[in-house]
Amino acid sequence: MAPRHLAITMGDPAGIGPEIIAKAALRLRPRIEAGGLRLLVVGDCGALREAAAAVAPGLDIPEVEEDGAWPPLGALQAGPAGAPIRPGVLSPEGGRFAFQAVERGVRLALSGRVGGIVTAPLNKEALNLAGYHYPGHTEMLAELTGVRGSCMMLAHGNMRVSHVTTHIALEDVPKRATPERLRRVLELTHDALLRLGLPRARIAVAALNPHAGEGGLFGRHDIDVAAPVIAGAVRDGMDVVGPVPGDTVFVKLRAGQYDAVVANYHDQGHIPVKLLGFEIDPATGAWNDLSGVNITLGLPIIRTSVDHGTAFDIAGKGIANESSLVEAIEYAERLARPADAKAAA
Secondary structure, three states, X not given: OOOOEEEEEXXXXXXXHHXXXXXXXXXXXXXXXXXXXXXXXXXXXXXXXXHHHHHOOOOOOOEOOOOOOOOOEEXXXXXXXXXXXXXXXXXXXXXXXXXXXXXXXXHHHHOOOEEEEEEOOOOXXXXXXXXXXXXXXXXXXXXXXXXXXXXXXXXXXXXXXXXXXXXXXXXXXXXXXXXHHHHHHHHHHHHHHHHOOOOOOOEEEEOOOHHHHHHHOOOOHHHHHHHHHHHHHHHOOOOEXXXXXXXXXXXXXXXXXXXXXXXXXXXXXXXXXXXXXXXXOOOOOOEEEEOOEEEEEOOOOOEXXXXXXXXXXXXXXXXXXXXXXXXXXXXXXXXXXXXXXXXXX
């Protein structure tokens, strides 16, 4: 049985979403034509056609209807066309399309018509100008799926980092990093690792304080909050260690001692993954490559995403890099595979 389509939501059409989608489809065309991968782009079909003509000549992405039969690679209009959307120009119309694409992708995933969604970047300012007041994709997806308690995992190669908290002030982290929240993130991370085919699912919890509190000299959160949760997870059969000091835990992850790290806050987890995922030319300082995937754990659907923004400054110039999107598609495939295998059985 052929795999189900993955829905690729375009994000803001004024950003680099249309371009990286066209480039990724061109790069993955051999697999699409061989029948091993099926993609449905959801967004502004006009913007996709323009991008494909510019960066992927000869690539055919036919427009389809939601209730019809889909070819291995097709495009679905997210909503009614409005005012023209120009690359690099912030607009409410771009925010509207971004929301409608995600909303439609989620609906298709919840109904089982697609195996998961892969999201291209949206612009938070445009989203709010359009009347959709979300801090980002994560909060939008939680509302659209009716779920509380999801978490973000960033991935690049063997660097997989889940987050106890994300978009909150640093001073609020200790209050939000409760025993219940840490246990939830551990369970979600453990389940994701198993679905990715990592049978041991070895997890390290990063310490909140320097030197894991140094016996209480630098704070007691790691001793009083994290350590008992970790001990409970071990008793329940999970392979968890910690709290491991933050200045060494990611080195050990990169060395393969763990399969994932649970970070306490946004920058603690994002910096090591992005430092390794962004390839810089030392001579010019230019970014040669962007790699890294954002995975939302705890939703009733599979969702992966690029780990970069809309890049309005280079939109429409044909120079955006599609590597992060290709990686996000591949992660979505791996996560969707068990469900598709069960459906085939």
